[in-house]
Structure formats: C-alpha cells, structure tokens
Amino acid sequence: MATSTSSPLKKPVTLACIQLASGADKTANLSHARDKVLEAAKGGAQIIVLPECFNSPYGCDYFPSYAETLLPSPPSKDQSPSYHALSSMAAEANAYLVGGSIPEADPDLASKKYYNTSLIFGPDGKLLASHRKVHLFDIDIPGKITFRESDVLSPGNKVTLVDLPEYGKIAVAICYDVRFPELATIAARKGCFALIYPGAFNTTTGPLHWRLQGQARAMDNQLYVAMCSPARDTTATYHAWGHSLITDPMATVLVEAEEKEAIVSWKLDGARIEETRKGIPLSGQRRFDVYPDISEGKVRFDEDNVPS
Numbered sequence: 001m002a003t004s005t006s007s008p009l010k011k012p013v014t015l016a017c018i019q020l021a022s023g024a025d026k027t028a029n030l031s032h033a034r035d036k037v038l039e040a041a042k043g044g045a046q047i048i049v050l051p052e053c054f055n056s057p058y059g060c061d062y063f064p065s066y067a068e069t070l071l072p073s074p075p076s077k078d079q080s081p082s083y084h085a086l087s088s089m090a091a092e093a094n095a096y097l098v099g100g101s102i103p104e105a106d107p108d109l110a111s112k113k114y115y116n117t118s119l120i121f122g123p124d125g126k127l128l129a130s131h132r133k134v135h136l137f138d139i140d141i142p143g144k145i146t147f148r149e150s151d152v153l154s155p156g157n158k159v160t161l162v163d164l165p166e167y168g169k170i171a172v173a174i175c176y177d178v179r180f181p182e183l184a185t186i187a188a189r190k191g192c193f194a195l196i197y198p199g200a201f202n203t204t205t206g207p208l209h210w211r212l213q214g215q216a217r218a219m220d221n222q223l224y225v226a227m228c229s230p231a232r233d234t235t236a237t238y239h240a241w242g243h244s245l246i247t248d249p250m251a252t253v254l255v256e257a258e259e260k261e262a263i264v265s266w267k268l269d270g271a272r273i274e275e276t277r278k279g280i281p282l283s284g285q286r287r288f289d290v291y292p293d294i295s296e297g298k299v300r301f302d303e304d305n306v307p308s
C-alpha cells in the first residue's frame with residue numbers, strides 16, 4: 001500500500017519547555033514567567049511552552065480566586081492581566097508561546113463556571129488559539145491522591161490545532177488530556193508535527209505514567225511530544241512531578257528535567273518524522289475497513305481558533 005512520508009514539519013524549529021517555579025503571587029508569577037520566556041528565546045527557542053496553571057497554585061481551592069475572564073476577546077487588562085502579559089512576552093521574545101494554562105472564569109459570572117485554559121500567541125503577540133482542558137482531572141487513588149477538578153471546573157469541548165505558518169501545525173491539550181489517545185490521534189492525522197501538553201502530574205502518578213504517556217503518544221502517532229510541568233514546590237498543597245520532557249517521533253526521550261526549575265529545549269527536525277514514518281509505515285497500514293478512522297468522524301474543532 002502506498003505510504004506518504006512527507007513531513008508535517010516544514011523546517012527545523014527549537015522548542016523549549018519552561019519548568020517554572022511559581023507561587024501564590026500572580027503578579028510575581030507573570031513577571032518571573034516573562035524573564036524565563038526571554039531567557040528561552042535568547043537560547044534560540046522559537047516555540048516556548050509554559051506549564052499548567054503557571055500563574056497560580058494548582059488546586060480546586062485556588063481556581064475561582066485566580067480566574068480571569070477572557071471573553072469577549074481580546075479581554076481588557078483588568079479582565080485578564082495574564083492574557084496581556086503572555087501577549088507581550090510572545091512579542092518581546094519574537095516566538096510562538098503556548099501560555100501554559102490559567103484558570104478562566106466564564107463571562108457570565110453568575111454561572112460560576114470556570115475552565116482550565118491555555119492561550120497560544122504568535123510572535124507578533126496576537127492570540128492564535130485557546131484550549132479549554134477537555135478531560136477534567138478526577139481521580140481517587142486511596143491513601144495517595146484524590147483530586148476532582150470537576151467540583152469546580154467545567155470541561156472544554158474542542159480539539160485544538162494551531163497553524164504556525166512557517167513550521168506547520170501543533171496540537172495543544174492540557175495535562176490529563178494526554179491520557180486520552182483520541183485527541184493525539186486526531187491531531188496527528190490532521191497533520192500536526194507536535195503535541196504540546198502543559199501539565200502538572202503529581203508525585204503519585206508522575207513517576208508511574210508521565211514519561212510513559214509522552215512516549216506512548218509519540219510512538220502511536222510518530223511525531224514530537226512536549227510535556228511541560230511546573231517545578232515542584234513542597235510547600236504547596238499540590239506537589240507537581242516536574243520532569244518536563246520532549247520526545248521524538250520514535251518515542252525516545254530527548255531531554256528531561258528533574259523536579260526543580262529548568263528550561264529544556266530541543267531542535268525538532270521534520271526529517272526525523274519522515275524517517276520514523278518511512279521505517280515503520282503505520283499510516284498506510286491502517287485497516288479502516290476493520291475499524292473507523294476516528295479523525296474522520298464527528299470531531300469538534302474551533303473554526304476560528306479563538307475563545308468563543
């Protein structure tokens with residue numbers, strides 16, 4: 001069966017994950033994020049990723065008090081200081097910025113609906129897309145960790161693909177979303193060269209699954225995967241696993257942080273995707289006569305890719 005191996009990445013691009021140390025002071029977190037984004041850009045990064053809830057502590061008790069309204073878009077500075085800080089950082093860095101995630105308040109404040117939302121900006125500081133976490137982190141491992149984002153958050157309802165014109169398409173999803181291979185498969189079949197997950201696994205599931213999830217999504221879909229965590233803060237109520245990493249399309253972990261603040265980066269190369277797909281030509285071997293192609297079913301994308 002004929003197999004197309006042309007790469008979805010048009011030219012090499014350096015991607016950096018910033019494993020940011022943040023605390024309770026939002027203004028300080030935004031300012032620290034700016035310093036680190038500029039540092040990553042100075043180091044050559046053209047796509048820069050921040051972690052989940054980079055502007056606040058991570059936890060259900062914090063979401064409402066840190067939440068910002070993002071709609072109507074663009075929001076005013078009062079509505080969303082984080083939106084404006086991220087936009088300025090992207091422009092100053094002259095880089096694409098996957099702005100981790102922030103707690104978002106529904107514009108109908110009376111609804112008391114909140115989302116875990118990632119904003120993605122272009123090098124000119126313009127918003128390119130947003131992703132509301134689709135799969136909320138609700139788990140209960142007795143004696144270890146119980147977490148119910150759904151007590152406070154509402155889920156997003158779309159797959160988020162973002163076109164970076166010089167390079168190609170990326171997909172953005174948030175943390176627990178990584179456990180649902182469907183999003184990744186759809187993104188890969190729609191031509192993405194990388195899956196980018198701002199995330200914050202914990203010290204129970206992190207050592208078991210964080211790396212495996214990144215490698216599994218890369219292996220299944222033969223593309224790059226970046227997972228960006230906050231640094232671990234043992235004085236916080238939630239202890240993030242850290243270990244931000246980038247895997248290649250063969251599922252090799254190219255670079256991985258420890259638990260403390262760090263920037264990890266790698267030059268992604270389309271040839272690596274082509275070589276992987278040529279060697280193991282999955283795309284031409286699928287049996288859509290036996291099972292359906294989930295990327296061709298009813299998939300919800302956001303047509304104009306801005307909050308709506």
Ligand SMILES: NC(=O)CCC(=O)C(=O)O
Nearest residue numbers: 137175176200201202205
């Ligand atoms: N913030 C999250 O979604 C955490 C996900 C997580 O830790 C997991 O095990 O999955």
